Amino acid sequence: MDVAVFPADHSESLASALMAAGIKAQRVTDLEGEFPGDASALVVELGNEPLRRLRMLEALSVESPVPVLAVVDPTQLTMVEGAVGITDFLMAPPDHAELRLRVRRLTHAAGTDEVHHFKDLELNVLTYQAALAGRPIDLTYMEYELLRFFIEHQARVWSREQLLSKVWGYEYYGGARTVDVHVRRLRAKLGEERASWITTVRSVGYRFG
Amino acid sequence: MNKQAEYVLRTVEERGIRFVRLWFTDVQGFLKSVSISPAELEVAFEEGMTFDGSAVDGYARVQEADMLAQPDPATFQILPWRPDQQVARMFCDIVLPDGAPFEGDPRGVLKRNLAKAADLGFTFYVAPELEFFYFADAGPEPQVLDRGGYFDLTPLDMAQEYRRKTINALELMGIPVEHSHHEVAPSQHEIIVRYTDALTMADNIMTFRLTVKEVAMEHGIYATFMPKPLEAHDGSGMHLHLSLFEGDRNAFYEPGSDNGLSKVGQQFVAGLLTHAAEITAVTNQWVNSYKRLVAGFDAPIWISWARNNQSALVRIPLAKKGKSQSVRVEYRSPDAAANPYLALSAVLGAGLAGIRNGYELPPEVSSNVHALTNAERQAAGISRLPETLAEALDRMEQSELMAETLGEHVFDWFLRNKRREWDRYQHHVSKFELDTYLPVL
Numbered sequence: 130m131d132v133a134v135f136p137a138d139h140s141e142s143l144a145s146a147l148m149a150a151g152i153k154a155q156r157v158t159d160l161e162g163e164f165p166g167d168a169s170a171l172v173v174e175l176g177n178e179p180l181r182r183l184r185m186l187e188a189l190s191v192e193s194p195v196p197v198l199a200v201v202d203p204t205q206l207t208m209v210e211g212a213v214g215i216t217d218f219l220m221a222p223p224d225h226a227e228l229r230l231r232v233r234r235l236t237h238a239a240g241t242d243e244v245h246h247f248k249d250l251e252l253n254v255l256t257y258q259a260a261l262a263g264r265p266i267d268l269t270y271m272e273y274e275l276l277r278f279f280i281e282h283q284a285r286v287w288s289r290e291q292l293l294s295k296v297w298g299y300e301y302y303g304g305a306r307t308v309d310v311h312v313r314r315l316r317a318k319l320g321e322e323r324a325s326w327i328t329t330v331r332s333v334g335y336r337f338g
Numbered sequence: 339m340n341k342q343a344e345y346v347l348r349t350v351e352e353r354g355i356r357f358v359r360l361w362f363t364d365v366q367g368f369l370k371s372v373s374i375s376p377a378e379l380e381v382a383f384e385e386g387m388t389f390d391g392s393a394v395d396g397y398a399r400v401q402e403a404d405m406l407a408q409p410d411p412a413t414f415q416i417l418p419w420r421p422d423q424q425v426a427r428m429f430c431d432i433v434l435p436d437g438a439p440f441e442g443d444p445r446g447v448l449k450r451n452l453a454k455a456a457d458l459g460f461t462f463y464v465a466p467e468l469e470f471f472y473f474a475d476a477g478p479e480p481q482v483l484d485r486g487g488y489f490d491l492t493p494l495d496m497a498q499e500y501r502r503k504t505i506n507a508l509e510l511m512g513i514p515v516e517h518s519h520h521e522v523a524p525s526q527h528e529i530i531v532r533y534t535d536a537l538t539m540a541d542n543i544m545t546f547r548l549t550v551k552e553v554a555m556e557h558g559i560y561a562t563f564m565p566k567p568l569e570a571h572d573g574s575g576m577h578l579h580l581s582l583f584e585g586d587r588n589a590f591y592e593p594g595s596d597n598g599l600s601k602v603g604q605q606f607v608a609g610l611l612t613h614a615a616e617i618t619a620v621t622n623q624w625v626n627s628y629k630r631l632v633a634g635f636d637a638p639i640w641i642s643w644a645r646n647n648q649s650a651l652v653r654i655p656l657a658k659k660g661k662s663q664s665v666r667v668e669y670r671s672p673d674a675a676a677n678p679y680l681a682l683s684a685v686l687g688a689g690l691a692g693i694r695n696g697y698e699l700p701p702e703v704s705s706n707v708h709a710l711t712n713a714e715r716q717a718a719g720i721s722r723l724p725e726t727l728a729e730a731l732d733r734m735e736q737s738e739l740m741a742e743t744l745g746e747h748v749f750d751w752f753l754r755n756k757r758r759e760w761d762r763y764q765h766h767v768s769k770f771e772l773d774t775y776l777p778v779l
């Protein structure tokens with residue numbers, strides 16, 4: 130679990146709580162600068178310049194790719210109220226167990242694992258549901274599994290044999306044509322405008338996205 | 339519980355499904371349905387749903403009535419024409435209380451025949467062309483909606499809106515449509531469904547017939563798959579495009595062969611031709627089916643094959659260069675009122691017999707067979723498909739192949755039931771007789 134932490138010279142109490150929680154912290158020196166790519170949340174200590182940092186977060190909130198957890202003093206609670214750009218907060222000095230729990234909840238809710246997005250398609254792997262522009266689509270189990278595989282392995286070409294063994298498993302005897310049949314059915318259910326998400330790569334196989 | 343069943347249970351919960359319809363098919367091809375609530379679904383997966391088999395045509399006698407419908411989770415599908423009251427369906431396999439597959443279940447019959455093909459290394463693929471009529475209502479006289487003809491467009495083709503909605507519903511159910519058009523007869527339509535494996539296709543044909551009828555009903559009209567509703571016009575057929583695959587290789591394809599077919603493909607066609615008369619009772623199972631199989635209405639009646647000849651029973655469509663996957667044979671006699679599970683079993687059984695016994699493919703008949711004289715046809719070895727249901731039943735009754743393909747239970751019941759149908763028809767004094775004979779005799 131990686132998080133980005135701002136400011137770089139944050140307090141000793143936050144640093145030790147992060148360590149105790151088993152969270153790897155990457156220090157961020159400039160909120161407007163490059164953001165660490167593998168961080169799944171941003172922890173910001175309001176510290177001694179709370180209003181300035183809240184303004185920076187507000188500016189960031191439009192583009193922030195990850196949820197933001199603010200570490201606040203009891204005296205700063207009124208400033209946090211109504212603040213834009215904060216997903217959740219935690220009282221300073223932070224308790225490591227609580228820090229761990231909040232970060233986990235944030236990264237979970239953001240759905241890096243359970244909900245996949247591709248353009249206006251949403252695929253929830255916990256509930257097995259897929260939706261296009263918010264409207265559920267009715268998939269059979271194998272159509273769902275194929276779509277999930279595609280969305281989890283975008284932008285590379287898969288041969289029919291690879292798809293058969295990875296999506297259907299070895300116990301299936303339908304033959305490689307099964308893949309073509311299911312791709313066609315998936316395209317039909319995605320509808321005309323989105324059918325091109327799955328491209329046929331001649332004499333190789335299929336690519337999604 | 340396997341992952342597929344889990345997927346179904348979860349989807350039912352997430353989507354607020356209120357009823358799940360368990361579908362199965364009787365021997366004549368009528369769709370049967372038992373509705374269960376989501377609460378009963380888990381039990382249905384584990385144990386099956388008990389029902390009285392003696393109440394289903396062709397299933398059981400009273401003393402062996404208890405049967406179980408075992409839903410196939412792979413066929414779970416939410417029905418698109420009931421958006422307000424979420425309803426889903428699953429096709430079922432029918433088993434006996436001891437867990438053995440019930441041999442009168444048409445879906446089971448097809449599964450057994452597909453297993454035989456698999457033993458030879460083949461997967462069987464099918465694409466049907468389904469024809470049907472729209473009439474104003476279900477009344478005793480068919481009222482056509484238009485006077486349109488082949489490929490006609492608005493305003494003659496008033497029904498194109500219904501057809502569009504039907505195609506939409508089919509696609510939502512995972513039945514992709516290749517194309518559709520107005521057919522030759524007034525008010526007649528054709529929808530060509532994209533190929534899939536034969537079991538899925540038989541399920542799809544059942545779903546297709548219901549969907550067409552449902553959409554028509556929503557618009558206050560009536561859709562029918564009756565083979566020949568209008569005396570003066572073409573009837574409704576169900577041409578079947580057939581192919582066998584070995585893995586991802588089309589077993590019918592051989593580059594450079596003169597008719598585009600491999601040895602296996604030629605033997606399959608020879609099997610179809612050799613056994614065509616025996617399987618006709620199943621591919622054309624109604625008294626009315628034989629009113630379609632007459633000269634002059636684009637239906638095949640002579641047992642022959644050709645590459646491009648609309649009078650042939652088996653046609654080998656020209657595959658585009660390099661399209662080895664689309665090499666196939668088209669079997670043109672079946673109608674859409676057949677039981678698809680049994681009809682696909684029958685054509686597969688005939689084709690496989692050709693492969694197993696190494697039948698020779700007779701010469702192609704590229705001339706119009708209807709135009710030949712009887713003597714010419716006899717010289718060329720071209721015989722006719724059965725002319726009536728009674729004749730078809732006679733041919734079927736003598737067929738070892740059909741007894742084996744259908745299994746004893748279905749074979750016996752089918753013959754008994756259809757003999758009764760023919761008998762009832764024989765008692766009927768028709769309008770033709772009254773009009774023709776009453777004034778003069």
